[in-house]
Amino acid sequence: xxxxxxxxxxxxxxxxxxxxxxxxxxxxxxxxxxLFLVLAxxxxxxxxxxxxxxxxxxxxxxxxGVPLGYILGGLKPAVPLIVILAVLQxxxxxxxxxxxxxxxxxxxxxxxxxxxxxxxxxxxxxxxRFVELLxxxxxxxxxTPLTDLTHGLExxxxxxxxxxxxxxxxxxxATIALRFVPLLAEQLEIIMKAQASRGADIAxxxxxxxxxxxxxxxxxxxxxxxxAFRRAEDLILAMQARCYVxxxxxxxxxxxxxxxxxxxxxxxxxxxxxxxxxxxxTFPV
Amino acid sequence: xxxxxxxxxxxxxxxxxxxxxILLGSTRLGFIPVPTPAANxxxxxxxxxxxxxxxxxxxxxxxxxxFGLFSFIQAEVPMFKDPLVAILPRIxxxxxxxxxxxxxxxxxxxxxxxxxxxxxxxxxxxxxxxxQSSLWLAALVAVLSLAGIGVLVYLILKGESDVAxxxxxxxxxxxxxxxxxxGMGVLRGYMAPNVAWVVAVSHGIPEIIVAAIITVAVxxxxxxxxxxxxxxxx
Numbered sequence: 001x002x003x004x005x006x007x008x009x010x011x012x013x014x015x016x017x018x019x020x021x022x023x024x025x026x027x028x029x030x031x032x033x034x035l036f037l038v039l040a041x042x043x044x045x046x047x048x049x050x051x052x053x054x055x056x057x058x059x060x061x062x063x064x065g066v067p068l069g070y071i072l073g074g075l076k077p078a079v080p081l082i083v084i085l086a087v088l089q090x091x092x093x094x095x096x097x098x099x100x101x102x103x104x105x106x107x108x109x110x111x112x113x114x115x116x117x118x119x120x121x122x123x124x125x126x127x128x129r130f131v132e133l134l135x136x137x138x139x140x141x142x143x144t145p146l147t148d149l150t151h152g153l154e155x156x157x158x159x160x161x162x163x164x165x166x167x168x169x170x171x172x173x174a175t176i177a178l179r180f181v182p183l184l185a186e187q188l189e190i191i192m193k194a195q196a197s198r199g200a201d202i203a204x205x206x207x208x209x210x211x212x213x214x215x216x217x218x219x220x221x222x223x224x225x226x227x228a229f230r231r232a233e234d235l236i237l238a239m240q241a242r243c244y245v246x247x248x249x250x251x252x253x254x255x256x257x258x259x260x261x262x263x264x265x266x267x268x269x270x271x272x273x274x275x276x277x278x279x280x281x282t283f284p285v
Numbered sequence: 286x287x288x289x290x291x292x293x294x295x296x297x298x299x300x301x302x303x304x305x306x307i308l309l310g311s312t313r314l315g316f317i318p319v320p321t322p323a324a325n326x327x328x329x330x331x332x333x334x335x336x337x338x339x340x341x342x343x344x345x346x347x348x349x350x351x352f353g354l355f356s357f358i359q360a361e362v363p364m365f366k367d368p369l370v371a372i373l374p375r376i377x378x379x380x381x382x383x384x385x386x387x388x389x390x391x392x393x394x395x396x397x398x399x400x401x402x403x404x405x406x407x408x409x410x411x412x413x414x415x416x417q418s419s420l421w422l423a424a425l426v427a428v429l430s431l432a433g434i435g436v437l438v439y440l441i442l443k444g445e446s447d448v449a450x451x452x453x454x455x456x457x458x459x460x461x462x463x464x465x466x467x468g469m470g471v472l473r474g475y476m477a478p479n480v481a482w483v484v485a486v487s488h489g490i491p492e493i494i495v496a497a498i499i500t501v502a503v504x505x506x507x508x509x510x511x512x513x514x515x516x517x518x519x
Contacts, residue, residue: 038368042367042368042369074361075361077361078361078362081361081362082361082362082363085362085363085364085475086363088476088477088480089474089475089476092477092480093474093476093477122474126363126364126474126475127363129363129366129367130362130363130366133366133367133368134366137357137358141358166291169291169296170291170347172296172300173296173299173300173303173347173351174300174303174351175300176296176297176299176300176301176303176304177299177300177301177303177304177307177351178304179300179304180300180301180304181304181307181308181311183304184301184304184305184308185308185311185312188308188312188314214494214495214498214499215498217314217328217499218498218499218502218503220314221314221328221331221499221502221503222499222502222503222506224305225305225335225503225506225507226503226506226507228301228302228304228305229298229301229507231301232297232298232300232301235297235301236293236294236297239293239297240293244293246291
């Protein structure tokens with residue numbers, strides 16, 4: 001493993017600063033509208049619904065000022081794989097899928113290969129759905145710093161405390177995870193360099209030697225886990241020493257403000273998703 | 286010290302294990318090349334297994350969910366960009382590992398051997414079933430299961446029942462991951478069922494072996510470190 005600089009690969013949902021309408025929304029609004037729209041996308045199987053959704057999400061991305069090239073550029077290495085999987089879907093899934101709004105007509109059949117109306121729709125809808133979800137995730141993660149997202153998540157889960165859901169504790173898990181990722185990446189670099197300087201050659205044993213590769217990876221992973229657990233024990237002790245008692249009755253330094261644009265976004269997002277979901281079986285095609 | 290269902294210890298360990306899962310997914314370390322169609326066995330689900338085994342089903346479930354969320358965000362292929370495929374199945378990885386470990390941990394050696402015999406029987410039935418449609422696949426299943434169960438029996442006879450339970454827990458967690466993810470993939474129309482079967486068997490078994498090796502290494506080392514330190518806990 002020649003490459004020791006791991007820190008640069010670790011970008012969980014890169015935040016792109018900006019001043020668009022979407023950037024200024026409360027994180028709770030963004031999380032909720034994201035959820036509504038993901039639901040609408042996940043359960044829409046018709047051409048029409050997906051056409052509407054892909055246009056809507058595209059407009060939102062443009063509104064947020066996120067460069068399309070940035071979103072789609074990350075896909076470049078995966079394009080051959082996507083194409084291969086789409087072709088497999090097209091050629092082999094024909095018989096099992098009943099298409100929406102069309103009768104299942106065979107377009108081409110030869111041996112194993114069985115292309116139908118259904119498989120064409122499946123491939124097109126999967127692609128559209130993929131693009132919609134790409135845009136939606138980008139909308140959420142590129143316009144909101146992750147710490148804002150965890151605050152938003154905690155605020156939204158807070159009403160469920162009375163049912164026993166530990167909202168503060170869960171958002172603390174997310175915060176700790178995010179905080180530890182760069183720390184552990186640095187530690188992993190140190191471990192890799194240390195092992196390399198001791199002559200441990202992490203040359204992958206080729207595809208057949210995967211047991212050997214697994215053991216070599218274990219040489220890196222096990223010290224990483226042990227280091228992570230040590231830091232965890234320190235953190236646990238520190239929290240207990242400061243009498244951390246969980247989220248009951250806890251107030252927050254960061255206050256989320258709900259503005260009129262948020263109410264508007266909730267309304268539009270909610271009604272739109274509801275409409276798509278309610279009408280999902282009544283579209284023409 | 287207030288100990289609700291999510292004690293301080295569980296919160297921190299869930300957070301740290303999730304960080305490792307995210308790190309494994311972001312760097313090349315999470316992918317181990319294997320000679321199968323899918324090209325890489327992944328170990329990104331191992332933190333969820335470790336969480337389930339060490340701290341219980343809640344921590345295992347949380348780490349699995351965060352792994353699923355991260356996998357959904359990072360996904361570059363339509364199948365994994367689907368939340369029902371990427372997130373929902375992953376919740377159960379840590380829970381399955383927890384159940385397997387808890388169930389087996391208390392068994393003494395003779396019962397463990399009985400369990401291994403049952404596994405052998407199940408593997409034989411499964412290989413026969415697969416053999417109906419594809420002979421080479423059945424041979425692969427037979428050889429790999431025999432090897433795996435052989436290792437288990439060896440461990441049990443050597444007195445390392447705990448290690449054997451860890452390996453089974455890791456196998457259960459990995460099977461949950463592979464099985465449920467591919468199952469959802471088929472249900473949602475991304476893969477034909479027979480393609481999914483081939484991938485599951487040919488890809489899943491090396492992944493189980495890799496996950497078992499890494500889980501055992503991590504948990505055994507951690508237990509040794511933990512008892513070695515002899516730290517007092519409040």
